[in-house]
Amino acid sequence: MNKIGLIIKREYTTRVRKRSFIIMSILGPILFASLMVVPALIAMSEDQEVKRIAVVDSSHLFMDVIPESEYLKFDYLENARLNDIKRTYSTGGYYGVLYISHIVAFEPNSVVFYSDKQPNLATKMHISRAMENYIRDQKLKTYEIENLDNILKSVKTRINIRTIKITETGREKESHTGVAMAVGYIGGFLIYMFIFFFGAQLMRGVIEEKVNRIVEVIVSSVKPFQLMMGKIIGIAMVGLTQFMIWVVTTFLLVTLASTLIFPEMNMSPTEQVISQDIMSSGPVEEYPEAEPEAKSEDMDEIMGFLSSLKDINFALTLGSFIFYFLGGYLLYGALFASIGAAVDNETDTQQFMLPLTIPLILALLVLVNSINNPDSSISFWFSIIPFTSPIVMMGRLPFGVPNWEVGLSMALLVITFIGMTWLAAKIYRTGILMYGKKTSYKEIAKWIRHS
Amino acid sequence: MKEIFKADKVVKKFINTVALDQVSVSIPKGSIYGLLGPNGAGKTTLIRIINQITAPDEGTLNFNGEKLRPEHISRIGYLPEERGLYKKMKVGEQALYLAQLKGLSKKEAMSRLKKWFGKFEILDWWNKKVEELSKGMQQKVQFIVTILHEPELLIFDEPFSGFDPINADMLKKEILTLREEGATIIFSTHNMGSVEELCDHITLIDKGRTLIEGDINEIRDRYRSDTYEIGFQGEAEKLRQSLNNHYKLLETSHEGDLQKARIKLLHHTTDNELLSLLIPSVHIISFNEVYPSMNDIFIKVVKDN
Numbered sequence: 001m002n003k004i005g006l007i008i009k010r011e012y013t014t015r016v017r018k019r020s021f022i023i024m025s026i027l028g029p030i031l032f033a034s035l036m037v038v039p040a041l042i043a044m045s046e047d048q049e050v051k052r053i054a055v056v057d058s059s060h061l062f063m064d065v066i067p068e069s070e071y072l073k074f075d076y077l078e079n080a081r082l083n084d085i086k087r088t089y090s091t092g093g094y095y096g097v098l099y100i101s102h103i104v105a106f107e108p109n110s111v112v113f114y115s116d117k118q119p120n121l122a123t124k125m126h127i128s129r130a131m132e133n134y135i136r137d138q139k140l141k142t143y144e145i146e147n148l149d150n151i152l153k154s155v156k157t158r159i160n161i162r163t164i165k166i167t168e169t170g171r172e173k174e175s176h177t178g179v180a181m182a183v184g185y186i187g188g189f190l191i192y193m194f195i196f197f198f199g200a201q202l203m204r205g206v207i208e209e210k211v212n213r214i215v216e217v218i219v220s221s222v223k224p225f226q227l228m229m230g231k232i233i234g235i236a237m238v239g240l241t242q243f244m245i246w247v248v249t250t251f252l253l254v255t256l257a258s259t260l261i262f263p264e265m266n267m268s269p270t271e272q273v274i275s276q277d278i279m280s281s282g283p284v285e286e287y288p289e290a291e292p293e294a295k296s297e298d299m300d301e302i303m304g305f306l307s308s309l310k311d312i313n314f315a316l317t318l319g320s321f322i323f324y325f326l327g328g329y330l331l332y333g334a335l336f337a338s339i340g341a342a343v344d345n346e347t348d349t350q351q352f353m354l355p356l357t358i359p360l361i362l363a364l365l366v367l368v369n370s371i372n373n374p375d376s377s378i379s380f381w382f383s384i385i386p387f388t389s390p391i392v393m394m395g396r397l398p399f400g401v402p403n404w405e406v407g408l409s410m411a412l413l414v415i416t417f418i419g420m421t422w423l424a425a426k427i428y429r430t431g432i433l434m435y436g437k438k439t440s441y442k443e444i445a446k447w448i449r450h451s
Numbered sequence: 452m453k454e455i456f457k458a459d460k461v462v463k464k465f466i467n468t469v470a471l472d473q474v475s476v477s478i479p480k481g482s483i484y485g486l487l488g489p490n491g492a493g494k495t496t497l498i499r500i501i502n503q504i505t506a507p508d509e510g511t512l513n514f515n516g517e518k519l520r521p522e523h524i525s526r527i528g529y530l531p532e533e534r535g536l537y538k539k540m541k542v543g544e545q546a547l548y549l550a551q552l553k554g555l556s557k558k559e560a561m562s563r564l565k566k567w568f569g570k571f572e573i574l575d576w577w578n579k580k581v582e583e584l585s586k587g588m589q590q591k592v593q594f595i596v597t598i599l600h601e602p603e604l605l606i607f608d609e610p611f612s613g614f615d616p617i618n619a620d621m622l623k624k625e626i627l628t629l630r631e632e633g634a635t636i637i638f639s640t641h642n643m644g645s646v647e648e649l650c651d652h653i654t655l656i657d658k659g660r661t662l663i664e665g666d667i668n669e670i671r672d673r674y675r676s677d678t679y680e681i682g683f684q685g686e687a688e689k690l691r692q693s694l695n696n697h698y699k700l701l702e703t704s705h706e707g708d709l710q711k712a713r714i715k716l717l718h719h720t721t722d723n724e725l726l727s728l729l730i731p732s733v734h735i736i737s738f739n740e741v742y743p744s745m746n747d748i749f750i751k752v753v754k755d756n
């Protein structure tokens with residue numbers, strides 16, 4: 001037992017001190033943090049640019065109809081000719097020219113926006129929605145209905161679908177599909193990446209020992225099984241360390257970035273990003289007349305997002321991530337180790353890698369399906385079958401999975417990894433002392449039978 | 452004499468071959484025991500069985516009179532033929548790791564390592580990476596790691612390969628010192644010169660079977676060919692004429708004015724009879740029995756088999 005400890009310690013310390021580990025530990029969080037911060041930053045910087053738009057309204061209907069926002073200003077140019085303005089708008093400091101033809105009420109394609117830049121969707125929606133509403137109101141007014149304004153106000157309804165999940169205990173939980181999908185996908189994908197990355201590291205470590213011929217020295221002191229387990233556990237701890245560094249540093253980086261870049265909002269990083277997204281999409285859905293109302297609805301939506309983030313229960317997600325990472329890694333790790341033992345150099349590994357690669361890639365494909373459809377039967381089966389469950393179950397967990405399914409999936413995973421380790425140990429034991437011969441599947445089958 | 456290790460009728464089968472077929476060895480305590488045999492004879496398999504890297508299919512193994520157990524590993528030191536170190540690891544750190552795997556405490560391993568590194572004058576390698584060392588340098592580190600836990604039984608598989616003559620000589624001296632200090636040494640090699648120089652017992656195996664085993668002098672005795680080498684002054688022709696058909700002149704040669712002849716006795720004649728025949732014809736300077744070299748025995752036995 002003490003000897004396994006020594007092996008784990010060596011595997012761990014030599015790997016953690018490697019330059020590649022340090023680089024990964026630094027680059028990973030920067031990448032993740034920028035994935036969160038940059039979109040928010042982009043959304044903000046777009047909004048901060050004030051766009052002045054020249055309006056040439058030959059219908060003379062829309063004077064001061066389109067509401068100005070903080071970053072969108074409209075100048076209604078009277079008696080200006082479109083062709084002149086089109087040439088001079090940019091020297092006049094305009095972002096673009098909005099031309100409204102006089103037949104606008106009957107011909108939807110008669111509004112044109114001229115600019116040397118591509119206006120974003122929000123700007124276009126802002127303009128078209130304001131005009132649509134105005135035309136509709138004007139058309140309604142021709143019917144000469146009394147109290148039209150009040151009637152209009154009272155018929156205006158806005159529907160905002162809240163999804164509420166009824167748990168087994170009967171408790172109702174507000175859920176947010178987008179957040180669950182993101183958390184599920186990121187979790188599943190990370191496990192996929194970690195299994196491949198650290199599995200390959202393990203395999204290379206075994207090949208290194210074999211090629212260096214140090215393995216014979218070591219197995220005269222410890223049992224091959226101890227050596228194999230020591231390596232597997234040591235590298236698992238490296239993986240966990242890397243993951244923890246990523247989580248903590250990403251959190252710190254995002255907090256730091258958000259206090260530096262968005263000092264006005266004193267929210268936690270994820271909340272920050274999400275609220276930024278909502279804010280930037282705000283103008284798209286706003287009705288010009290109902291601005292205060294819409295704002296409060298936006299706030300509701302933000303609160304919904306936030307509460308659903310809290311509902312996702314990060315402790316549980318993190319806990320199951322660690323379980324499935326370890327389970328999946330141990331299951332594949334032993335097999336990666338036995339491949340390393342069976343070959344003499346890295347180029348020979350390819351033929352044996354295929355049976356490991358196929359279920360992993362399949363799991364990744366099913367993961368995409370199961371974040372869209374977490375309760376489909378394909379998601380169910382792939383989250384139970386041990387070779388794919390670590391990845392697929394991570395995709396399903398944020399949506400809530402019945403306890404018995406999680407339990408069954410975990411139990412099967414544990415049983416299978418014990419079985420696989422036992423099998424792999426047989427291959428490993430024979431393989432590490434075999435040199436020169438190119439190994440085939442047939443040969444490996446013999447090793448398993450004879451040891 | 453008491454045996455430190457005894458293997459009795461050991462059989463080890465691999466998938467397509469029988470690596471060891473009823474092999475028995477008994478290694479006397481304090482001896483330097485040569486394990487000889489051509490490539491693929493089963494030497495490495497036997498060594499791995501002694502080291503408990505692999506288990507035999509049949510047969511019994513005894514260490515110091517007890518049944519061989521996993522705990523005995525800490526009393527055995529093994530320098531494999533195919534030996535290596537972690538290339539990216541520092542020398543000192545690595546030696547410490549391997550010593551701890553053999554069961555030494557970190558403190559003990561450290562003080563012993565410092566002593567040995569000092570003795571071999573390699574203390575300034577401590578923080579170097581192994582890949583910066585030459586092959587001979589790496590061998591020194593490996594040798595230290597092998598003997599550091601002061602094992603009672605040491606197994607060296609082709610220890611001199613990769614050493615230059617100066618370091619090989621130093622290694623030879625260290626091996627002899629270890630024996631004087633009470634260790635038993637198993638020595639697997641093709642190098643018959645070093646076998647004659649160092650070993651007092653040998654076993655010769657080929658194709659998984661023992662061909663000869665025992666005290667090296669007894670074996671050489673057994674393979675005596677009744678051949679004598681005579682150094683003389685005079686004419687070789689005269690010597691030839693004095694011999695009758697009970698003797699066979701194998702070859703003559705000369706170094707300066709010293710003539711040499713090899714003569715084999717036939718038909719139960721004795722060395723004295725040969726001498727008395729020769730004395731009248733030439734002036735005899737030396738008269739020695741030619742013992743077969745281990746190389747000759749090796750080739751003869753393997754070929755005859």
